[in-house]
Amino acid sequence: MKNIILSLLVASSLFAVDHVIDQKGKTFIPHAITVAVGDTLTFKNSDPFAHNAYTDDEANEFDTGMQSPGKPVSAKVLAAGVFNVECAIHPNMLLEVTAK
Ligand SMILES: [Cu+2]
Known part of the structure; x- marks a missing residue:
């Protein structure tokens, strides 16, 4: 039984989507996205100036810092819920993330 649970955990992480x-x-x-817990959000910067992406959501808190043009930064979705991502x-x- 333990092995089955372990296999399921491994399998679910293999299906994590970026x-x-x-x-x-x-x-x-997009400005709204639905994801699964364990997925990652990768923020590209196609503008010729710096951006940032952060959320104050307690369960998913992240801050990508100063993102230079062309520099992608990733953050993992850790918990279910709906939260906003903003640029400082x-x-x-504004990006609304629905994590299921
Ligand atoms: Cu910005």
Whole structure:
């Protein structure tokens, strides 16, 4: 039984998906996304200036720091829920993440 549970855990992590979100025109593209717990969010920066992506969600807290143009940064989704990701440099940028 233990082995079956372990196999399931390994299998589920193998199916983790990397969701690429672009930061372009001071906008997160897409601006809303549904993911599974264990998936990663990879933030690209296609603008010619720096961006940032952070969330204050307690269960999923992350902050990508200063992201230079062309520099992708990833964050793992740790817990289920709905939370917002914002850019500390451009307060109008908003991404809504639904994690199931
Ligand atoms: Cu920004």
